Amino acid sequence: MVTEAAVDTVIGLEIHVQLGTASKMFCGCAVAFAAPPNTLICPVCLGLPGALPVVNRRALALGLRTAVALGCRIAPESRFHRKNYYYPDLPKNYQISQYQYMDHPPLGVDGWLEFTVEGTPRAVRIRRVHLEEDTGKLLHVERGGAVTHSRIDYNRSGVPLMEIVTQPDLRSPAEAREFLIALRALLQYLEVSPVRMEEGMLRVDANLSLRRADGTLGTRTEVKNMNSLRAVERALAFEAARQAEVLGGGGRVVQETRHWDERRQVTFPSRTKEEAQDYRYFPEPDLVPMAVGEAEVARVRETLPELPAQKRARYVSLGLSAYDADLIVRQPRLAAFFEEALAAYPQARVLANWVTGDVAGILNAEGKEIDDVALRPAVLVGLLRLIDVGVISGRIAKDLLPELTLQGGDPAALVAARGLEQISDAADLKQLVELILAANPEPVAEFRRGKEKALVFLVGQVMKETRGRANPELVNRLLRERLRG
Ligand SMILES: [Zn+2]
Secondary structure, X not given: OOOOOEEEEEEEEEEEEEOOXXXXXXXOOEOOOOOOOOOOOOOOOOOOOOOOOOOOHHHHHHHHHHHHHOOOEEOOEEOOEEEEOOOOOOOOOEEEEOOOOOOOOOXXXXXXXXXXXXXXXXXXXXXXXXXXXXXXXXXXXEEOOEEEEEEEEHHHOOOEEEEEEEOOOEOOHHHHHHHHHHHHHHHHHHOOOOOOHHHOOEEEEEEEEEEEOOOOEOOOXXXXXXXXXXXXXXXXXXXXXXXXHHHHOOOOOOOOEEEEEOOOOEEEEOOOOOOOOOOOOEEOOOOOOEEOOHHHHHHHHHOOOOOHHHXXXXXXXXXXXXHHHHHHHOOHXXXXXXXXXXXXXXXXXXXXXXXXXXXXXXXXXHOOOHHHOOOOHHHHHHHHHHHHOOOOOHHHHHHHHHHHHHHOOOHHHHHHHHOOOOEOOHHHHHHHHHHHHHHOXXXXXXXXXXXXXXXHHHHHHHHHHOOOOEOHHHHHHHHHHHHHO
16 A cells, blocks of 8 residues: 555544443433343433433443553543534434533543554554443335335433544554554453444544655545454555555545445445534533542552553563463453463463463364353363373373363363373383384484484374374483484
8 A cells, every 4th residue: 555655554543432331321221232122211311301411420430440541641620511413313412422622621631552563562642531422323224225214223322432532643454453452452451341342332433544755644534334353454454545546646535434335345435414513512511520539540540450561561571472472461351261270370381372372273263262162271271280290292182172172071081081191101112113113214214314303203103103192202212212222
């Protein structure tokens, strides 16, 4: 996407996160996914005349926790505002949100989030964190490819949202994806949202422009409707290529909002009202300002869990590579598994090799996460101990792992039942070593001519004959002794 006209991609994100509350932002209605339409509603979230909103304290606490964890400055007093516009999914004709005036800051401003891209540390500045409410949901009914009518479900109307806006610090679609993975992990560690993306709990809008060779920034477009991390990366890659083509052809990029079409894998201009809308923000008169004192901020800071950057650093200090540490930290459930196993088996590097290697490989192949399978930390630790005490070889452990991961079971019982114990008695292996040497004169000759690699082959043959049960170190020693003699 780098052309003569454009040298750099500049991306900023606006992320809407559904907060993990039991009830809505300004009323007591329950929050639930896929409930029968229009069953979780009341006069407040329907915007009926005379209904008065009350701030959900837990939503405020979760927003504050996030803003503090992102290193934001917390506004001593922040307000809600009315963002006025008409749309069928917004029965009040305004959304209660937080606008950024000089004297009315949102909940938090000027933070940052550290993350890594292929092991390299990066940081993105956070412009602001604020609270707002979600809108209802329109369901367009189609017949023969054309929308015949639309239905509205107000269950989502008034669900607590937190909006996180970044500075335009991201430089590629892949980087944007990595940032979102890191943000999602942070939100999970903070327990402010379950972040189930398939339920729309994390929605992303992006601004993208290209910087020209002379340093000037091109016109930006906004891309909406990206519902997965993959969609974000693909939509932004498409949009960057599209802008580069426009500029390369001597054209002008039009400032507009574009939607991502998942089916066709393209962005297209959305038919919205004129851009640069005037939402006529004004302070919400039905809600008092929210005061957050310094003592409160300090208390929140003290209750934060170990944050991803700290966790990464600790894992590296235990001997993990930066890459492995990040691979575990970016998946909070895998990190919890690793921590529990580590408490029982304090060889961090050995454990990390298994978790990021064989275990992750099985999970990837099955398209599952660690919580979806039968493998428990104690089972993996049990398996590793069997290797350590010489009962089984690493080879046998690797063979048993898929079954233990997907079906569970007791490693020691499985090894005993199948007769997989390691053969560690030299007397039991000597005869086999003789047979292998006799059957492979060529590698034997090669080894005697100084080719070390030939020994690896011979060890492999013995391991194969014993179906992985022979102690490889012992086989190695026996072969050497015999070939030297
Ligand atoms: Zn309600």
